[in-house]
Amino acid sequence: MSASIIAEDLVKTYGAHHEVRALDGLSLTVNEGTVLSLLGPNGSGKTTTVRILATLLRPDSGRAQVAGIDVVKNPQKVREIIGLSGQYAAVDETLTGWDNLIMFGRLYHLSGRGAKVRAAELLEKFSLTDAAKRPIKTYSGGMRRRLDLAASLIVKPKVLFLDEPTTGLDPRGRQEMWEVINELVKGGVTLLLTTQYLEEADQLADEIVVIDHGHVIAQGTADSLKREVGGERLELSVNSENLDKAKGIVERLTNSVATEDSQMHKISVAAPEGTRTLIETLRQLDTAGIQPLDIALKRPSLDDVFLALTGHVAEEQIEEVVGAKSKRGKR
Amino acid sequence: MNAMRDALVITKRQLLQLLRVPEVLIFSTIQPVMFVLLFRYVFGGAINTPGVDYVQLLMPGIFVQTVAFTVASTALGLAEDMQKGLIDRFRSLPISRSAVVVGRTLGDATLNVVVLIVMAFTGLLVGWRPSSSLFEVFAGFLFLLIFGYAMSWMGVLVGLSVRDSRVANSAVFLFVFPMTFLSNAFAPTTGMPRPLQYVAEWNPVSTMVAGVRDLFGLEPIFGVTANSFPSQNPLIMSLIYIGLLMAIFIPLSVRKYKNVTPK
Ligand SMILES: Nc1ncnc2c1ncn2[C@@H]1O[C@H](COP(=O)(O)OP(=O)(O)OP(=O)(O)O)[C@@H](O)[C@H]1O
Numbered sequence: 001m002s003a004s005i006i007a008e009d010l011v012k013t014y015g016a017h018h019e020v021r022a023l024d025g026l027s028l029t030v031n032e033g034t035v036l037s038l039l040g041p042n043g044s045g046k047t048t049t050v051r052i053l054a055t056l057l058r059p060d061s062g063r064a065q066v067a068g069i070d071v072v073k074n075p076q077k078v079r080e081i082i083g084l085s086g087q088y089a090a091v092d093e094t095l096t097g098w099d100n101l102i103m104f105g106r107l108y109h110l111s112g113r114g115a116k117v118r119a120a121e122l123l124e125k126f127s128l129t130d131a132a133k134r135p136i137k138t139y140s141g142g143m144r145r146r147l148d149l150a151a152s153l154i155v156k157p158k159v160l161f162l163d164e165p166t167t168g169l170d171p172r173g174r175q176e177m178w179e180v181i182n183e184l185v186k187g188g189v190t191l192l193l194t195t196q197y198l199e200e201a202d203q204l205a206d207e208i209v210v211i212d213h214g215h216v217i218a219q220g221t222a223d224s225l226k227r228e229v230g231g232e233r234l235e236l237s238v239n240s241e242n243l244d245k246a247k248g249i250v251e252r253l254t255n256s257v258a259t260e261d262s263q264m265h266k267i268s269v270a271a272p273e274g275t276r277t278l279i280e281t282l283r284q285l286d287t288a289g290i291q292p293l294d295i296a297l298k299r300p301s302l303d304d305v306f307l308a309l310t311g312h313v314a315e316e317q318i319e320e321v322v323g324a325k326s327k328r329g330k331r
Numbered sequence: 332m333n334a335m336r337d338a339l340v341i342t343k344r345q346l347l348q349l350l351r352v353p354e355v356l357i358f359s360t361i362q363p364v365m366f367v368l369l370f371r372y373v374f375g376g377a378i379n380t381p382g383v384d385y386v387q388l389l390m391p392g393i394f395v396q397t398v399a400f401t402v403a404s405t406a407l408g409l410a411e412d413m414q415k416g417l418i419d420r421f422r423s424l425p426i427s428r429s430a431v432v433v434g435r436t437l438g439d440a441t442l443n444v445v446v447l448i449v450m451a452f453t454g455l456l457v458g459w460r461p462s463s464s465l466f467e468v469f470a471g472f473l474f475l476l477i478f479g480y481a482m483s484w485m486g487v488l489v490g491l492s493v494r495d496s497r498v499a500n501s502a503v504f505l506f507v508f509p510m511t512f513l514s515n516a517f518a519p520t521t522g523m524p525r526p527l528q529y530v531a532e533w534n535p536v537s538t539m540v541a542g543v544r545d546l547f548g549l550e551p552i553f554g555v556t557a558n559s560f561p562s563q564n565p566l567i568m569s570l571i572y573i574g575l576l577m578a579i580f581i582p583l584s585v586r587k588y589k590n591v592t593p594k
């Protein structure tokens with residue numbers, strides 16, 4: 001597997017005195033045919049990264065390549081092989097969906113006929129055929145997003161950038177978008193996608209890069225990130241009279257201290273051995289004649305990961321921020 | 332060649348917009364037509380132009396004012412495209428760096444053709460009769476279109492520089508309105524205080540108006556300085572202005588487009 005997107009030490013500042021440090025030494029690699037999700041809170045530098053990789057913005061320093069082509073030295077070549085769907089749907093609202101796709105097709109240098117064929121294909125694929133002859137103004141948020149994505153797929157890009165593709169969509173719209181994206185990925189495109197939704201990164205990405213304040217604070221698969229923050233925990237609830245007994249059993253088994261929520265009759269303990277601990281616990285509870293009301297292995301959610309990671313970073317940077325007079329400005 | 336083809340796709344998009352929302356075209360023609368009627372029938376009676384019918388002087392003035400305002404429509408159009416993220420998207424496409432702005436200026440020039448035709452017919456209805464040859468009249472309109480095109484490039488730079496499309500419009504109006512009134516377009520400059528007469532004399536709008544009046548067969552009307560270069564050679568002076576506008580604003584605009592970031 002070869003790297004399709006490489007960013008090395010990207011730095012980008014905004015403002016007359018470079019007072020906003022949007023990217024602060026960001027590096028990442030996306031392998032060909034895989035999906036990388038760039039996960040970060042508002043203002044962490046997601047859009048800036050995408051804009052640099054899509055040749056819209058020059059980094060102050062650092063290097064970036066897409067499919068082996070340098071984005072700063074050879075932007076026009078890069079533009080031929082990428083598709084970009086920005087954070088806000090960027091289509092001509094007064095024109096119809098059809099007009100828009102024809103226009104973009106012509107700008108990608110398809111013939112008049114070729115543009116029509118492709119427009120029809122894409123409208124079909126994104127369930128927009130019925131709305132094709134309506135101005136975009138009349139589209140719902142989800143339809144707009146889909147049309148925007150369609151416009152970035154006109155020439156079947158090798159590398160696709162999607163900046164927060166589901167922000168502002170309702171659950172159904174999001175689900176539809178995920179399906180579309182999954183299908184694209186099956187087709188072999190290399191995808192870099194930004195999101196603020198942990199669930200989305202979990203659903204779509206092979207690899208997740210968590211950024212904050214313009215640099216990477218963690219990366220890995222959803223699983224490895226969760227493990228990094230802490231292993232699995234066993235949680236069980238029992239009748240109140242059995243609470244102490246059950247607690248004794250799990251503590252002996254895992255050889256560690258369990259926490260107890262006596263109001264909810266709930267016990268929680270670190271379970272480094274995962275399912276083995278679960279089975280063994282059940283067996284011993286059964287032997288002791290205790291029937292748990294509920295028992296489950298809980299893995300930390302990506303939300304936990306995110307909070308743990310960014311919370312940590314925020315603390316670390318308090319001094320810096322005070323010292324350097326707020327590194328991140330607001331737009 | 333490809334660059335021109337790309338630009339024409341953008342122009343075509345702009346014309347399609349006009350088909351989809353015809354109100355835009357209607358209102359951009361109603362305004363100058365209203366000006367013709369207002370000046371012809373309301374203010375015209377109060378403006379003294381011995382020896383020549385006011386409407387003959389007025390029409391070239393309004394033509395020039397109208398095309399001068401192309402700077403506003405270009406600025407507004409580009410600022411809106413930028414705000415909607417379309418410029419970003421265009422910049423991510425493998426098209427020539429000048430295609431989008433060239434396309435936009437050509438689109439606005441096309442719109443000017445339509446507006447000028449409607450205005451010319453309105454003029455004819457209210458008594459405007461150019462006395463020169465058909466060829467000269469045609470040259471006069473060509474001249475107007477080229478001036479409008481040059482102003483359009485100034486609009487590109489403004490449109491790509493402002494934070495908000497509403498700012499584009501009002502900033503341009505603040506500048507172009509005085510420019511068109513501080514000229515010989517609607518009244519002879521001889522009524523102005525002396526220092527202003529000099530300003531009006533050199534104002535590109537004045538030289539354009541004088542040049543077009545010349546091409547439409549009118550005798551020149553001189554201000555304070557009949558011997559000054561712009562008074563004597565309004566057509567040449569206008570061409571110099573047009574050349575300057577393009578030489579300054581085309582490279583600046585294209586450069587701006589290459590590096591533009593939405594605010
Ligand atoms: N044109 C600009 N001028 C000044 N500062 C900017 C500009 N664009 C972005 N910034 C700042 O750079 C930082 C990173 O912005 P960026 O848009 O990349 O963040 P993001 O992760 O995409 O945020 P969001 O989730 O809100 O879209 C922010 O502090 C932002 O205020």
Ligand SMILES: [Mg+2]
Nearest residue numbers: 046047048087
């Ligand atoms: Mg963003």
